[in-house]
Amino acid sequence: MKLEAVISEVLQKIVPTEDERAFVRELMGELEEIAREKAEELGIDVKPYFVGSLAKDTYLAGDHDVDLFLAFPLDTPLEEVREKGLELGKEIGKTLGEYEIAYAEHPYVRAKYRGVKVDLVPCYDVRDWKDVRTAVDRSILHTKWVNENINGKNNEVRLLKRFLKGIAAYGSEIYVRGFSGYLSEILVIKYGSFAEVLEKADFILRQKVIDPAGWLKREPEIAMKTVKREVEEDKPLVVIDPVDPRRNVAANLSWEKYGRFYFKADEFLRRPSLEFFFPTGKTGGDYLAELRRKGTHLITLLFDVPEMVDDLLFPQLERSARGFEKALSREGFGVFGWNAGRYGAEKAFIMLEIDRIDRPRVKIHPGPEFFTERGRDFYRKNERVWLVGKRLYAEKRVKENIIDVIRELLEKNQVALGKNLRETIRAAEMLVDYVPRSLENEAYLFLSREKDGLKQ
Amino acid sequence: MKLEAVISEVLQKIVPTEDERAFVRELMGELEEIAREKAEELGIDVKPYFVGSLAKDTYLAGDHDVDLFLAFPLDTPLEEVREKGLELGKEIGKTLGEYEIAYAEHPYVRAKYRGVKVDLVPCYDVRDWKDVRTAVDRSILHTKWVNENINGKNNEVRLLKRFLKGIAAYGSEIYVRGFSGYLSEILVIKYGSFAEVLEKADFILRQKVIDPAGWLKREPEIAMKTVKREVEEDKPLVVIDPVDPRRNVAANLSWEKYGRFYFKADEFLRRPSLEFFFPTGKTGGDYLAELRRKGTHLITLLFDVPEMVDDLLFPQLERSARGFEKALSREGFGVFGWNAGRYGAEKAFIMLEIDRIDRPRVKIHPGPEFFTERGRDFYRKNERVWLVGKRLYAEKRVKENIIDVIRELLEKNQVALGKNLRETIRAAEMLVDYVPRSLENEAYLFLSREKDGLKQ
Structure with missing residues (x-):
């Protein structure tokens, strides 16, 4: 086409x-x-x-x-x-x-x-x-x-917004971190058309700074401060707000979402198709088949959530999921990825894709250098002790099953959790390699990476 | 007693x-x-x-x-x-x-x-x-x-040597890295008796430099160079050779062996017993029971060795075992430890204690930043691709079983091996959770850490 x-x-x-x-x-x-x-x-x-x-x-x-x-x-x-x-x-x-x-x-x-x-x-x-x-x-x-500058390109903006929605890169909410409507409008105004913006996906990234209102000349000091700050924070783009030189319109745009735009723009220009704007609904494969194909395991936590808007809930879910990822990695489990979201009106879920369900019953516990007070303590307190170089090590009995490990981590407060979710996650229901019917598709999209993947 | x-x-x-x-x-x-x-x-x-x-x-x-x-x-x-x-x-x-x-x-x-x-x-x-x-x-x-300085303390030296043998810290061979006979003699000459040397185990380590022949006064430049060099290499002790200011008598002494001496000296002085000098032969428990207790697995490689003295063979066995440890860790297996030695007259073994036999069938393969030539290549060449920040990741199909993984690593030359063992290890026989009768005790001592442990 x-x-x-x-x-x-x-x-x-x-x-x-x-x-x-x-x-x-x-x-x-x-x-x-x-x-x-x-x-x-x-x-x-x-x-x-x-x-x-x-x-x-x-x-x-x-x-x-x-x-x-x-x-x-x-x-x-x-x-x-x-x-x-x-x-x-x-x-x-x-x-x-x-x-x-x-x-x-x-x-x-x-x-x-x-x-x-x-x-x-x-x-x-x-x-x-x-x-x-x-x-x-x-x-x-x-x-x-926008009204003063759009110059009749309104439908070009509509195309860009629809395209960004289709490739799942639209929305500046904190849990999306994609392109905002205003950013889409600025890009069209700056580059003239939908197709021009797509063609410049690589150029825009390299150019890095966009200053449609000429703030760098009109208010060089303030505008440069904005550029410096945003570049230091390693933002993919710095679009100096035409109405405020202190602000980067693309401050919430993530590298991941720019990356989606980057590859999809190129693909679309090579082989234009409606699919980019209106992706056919994911068909929802079999999540159990995915688990078998990959040889991994799925842990799902279900828990009540207090009444909160998505803007507050989602960052806390993300923080909690990352907390589990970190804590379980420390315990020797390989975490392939995480996924989180609402489950019905009053509940939420966190899914963790894990390399295994059980680990050995012992763990190698690194201790201090041997010739210190703490070294002598460590030697006294532990049963099987050995040295690697100056450092003492001991064998430590640990929980074997991941569910027991998670329970223990939560009891000992060793998982960083969203602050309003601490109590409720501690009481979470935990499912292994199984999800309720209404989460089956979510589990499939997550495990198959159709959810966050660039291509399948 | x-x-x-x-x-x-x-x-x-x-x-x-x-x-x-x-x-x-x-x-x-x-x-x-x-x-x-x-x-x-x-x-x-x-x-x-x-x-x-x-x-x-x-x-x-x-x-x-x-x-x-x-x-x-x-x-x-x-x-x-x-x-x-x-x-x-x-x-x-x-x-x-x-x-x-x-x-x-x-x-x-x-x-x-x-x-x-x-x-x-x-x-x-x-x-x-x-x-x-x-x-x-x-x-x-x-x-x-020694003959000019020993001053009748010959039996004190004998006691120290026997003690060091008993606690498995004697011998300066490259594959032992313990106390040499000459070092034992110097320590007795310097500190006066067997018991004095033991009492000073902590003091000697802190003092770091021993200079029984006064080289730091007689040849300050050369002796200081020796001290500096050995301290930079982080040796536990610098004992300036009484007959040669350029040499550290303790150059081959490892931290591990000094650590054994350190703890055993203290224990012996608190509760003197013959056991330190003449440990009763390890009884040789059941290595399979150890594996069950720990929930770990044992991979044993058996291979022919060319005719070589221990001084040459053992460092190459160590290098190869460490090579496996590193390569398998990179592949996501947890390596709890390794052990190596001769097996009969013409063979050798390497044992690896591993946290599991199988891993998932897919691996997360990190790629380059997306906006580079290599990024675009990576995107084209891989099937399931996603972003974390600027970096591309892809799913990669991998061998599941550890034996297949080891075979592949060896084929692809991705294990650092001792140079005379490369060919023969590639043809090694591999055993999982099983060893030949004559290695059963060795396996037990290794898995139970009775071999390298300070205490059980």
Whole structure:
């Protein structure tokens, strides 16, 4: 299939129809009116702004999440922004129908209106980066900058976003660490088209620094500090935020996700296909067959999780899984990989792929140098003792089975765990080479590396 | 048992009787006469010297090996010393009865006379260290120095030597790396008695440098160079040779053997017993029971060895065993230890204690950084590929069973082996959790750590 043919077919699927656009326009009009009304009623001085992909006209067909920002004058105290912002959000939420309180840097209201998710986020009405006081304040500036610079390339952004979703490299959430929508927009604006961005996957990485707004000339000192900091932290890209020279738009982009983009861009340009944008659902092979093929074993921990948003839960799951990886390696087990996620509404799982279920009943325990006080102690306290060079070693009786080893590690507090998960992981159910029906596919994707692999 | 009582009982066993002394004197007289006669017959200008423990009267009862050195004038060319020395040795050997040629730095004759082993070693008739030209030349000086300084402490030396043999720390051979006879003599001369040497086990190590002949004053530059060199090489002790300031008498003493001495000296002084001098033969437990107790496995390689003296064979066996240890660790097997030795007259064995027989059928194969030429190659060439940070990884099919793994490692030349053993080890017979009858005890001593352990 030719590149042009693929692109035109994708565009048919992702560009909103006129009907859809009309619906969105209507929706935004109604929301803005309700917000103004409620603000007036409560006597709160705010300006409503639409931000995000809807406001920038870079949303994908069918994807209508609304971000409605409630911007307070700059001289409003922060406490008042929080309180009045939440109060107003709740009032609007009530009018719209159902709503709940969500938590980011500050609490905000998440409502539902005409089948669409609407976030009502209090912020400051900033004019430029010097005014920025909370993490969300920049969004208004981002929206403005994109609208001023996109120059009709909206569908090119849509293509890039869909491509990144298709190859599982989209999303700047801490547990994804992929390309954000704003980063996709900047790349298209900078390089002119979807195809150009893909062709420059290698060039962009080598160039390293992207400065679409010319901050390195306008504010060299601040911009250079940003570049230096991000390069020192070994980020794959430094994209100086067009609206704030202190910020790297790609700060959360991981090497792994850039790597996916790097290889998939090349593959797509060589052999264009719809598959990149809309991968056919993984068929879900047999995880037990995978275990047999590899000769490895799967340990699955199931445990309750406290009520937490994914942004908080996932990093803690990751930390815990890495904790097990480290602790078990220390105990002589080979850990081939880990996987973690939610399991139903109130539970989570951690999977560990391990080289074996049992280890020897003894371990070689390294001690101190022999001619020290600690050396003499070690010699006295241990039964079978020998020397390698100056260092004493002893044989130590250990638990043989991995489940016993994990229990002991948890009892002795020798696994680094996410702080809200410590208690619940200690009470985890542990399964060996077996998972509940609803995790079978997850186990297969993990073991086969279809989940994190670049190619199979 | 009191220290004095133990010592007096040991002395009864190790001090030669008057009869034995008379026999030794007679033997030496006869040997000297034969040597002089033969030298005269062949017209070779040499002086016979007795060196070693017989000449120093520090030999243990029943242990009569004779070292008869044939000393050539200093102006003899080295080639002549080799040739004439060997010729004379052979003539003497013929007169004594059976003999063979042995090889050290130079070939020499090893004969048997009246049931006693007699080494006939050509050397130079050196007056002091500046004359020393071959490795054996110092022996005459050592004998002279000990005899001038021992001051009647001969039996104290016998006690120390017997103690060191009992705790398996005696012998300066490259494959033992323990205390030499000469080092034992120096320690007794320096510290006055057997018990004093034991009491100073910790002090001696801390003091580090022993200089019985005062070289640091007489030849400060040369002696300091020796000290510096040996300290840099992290030797446990630096004993400046009383007859040669360039040499550390303890150069071949290992930390392991000093450690044995260190702990056993302390234990003996706390609870003196004959057991230290004459350990009751290891009873030889059941090696299969040891394997079951530990949950480990034993791989034994049996192979032919070319005709080689122990001094050459053992370092090569050690190098090969360490080679296997390293290569198998790289392949993901845990190696608990190794053991090697002769097996019958023409074979040798290497034993490896391993944590398991089988490993998974796949291995995680780390690749290069993704954005390089090599990265793109790696991506193309491998099937399952993923990223951790910038680095590519791939799954690699590997041999599962350790015997197959060893065969493959040997085929691919990935085990560092002793140079004369390469071919023969490649053709080795390999046994898993089983050894021939005559190695059962060896296997037990190895697995139970009775062989190299400090305590059981």
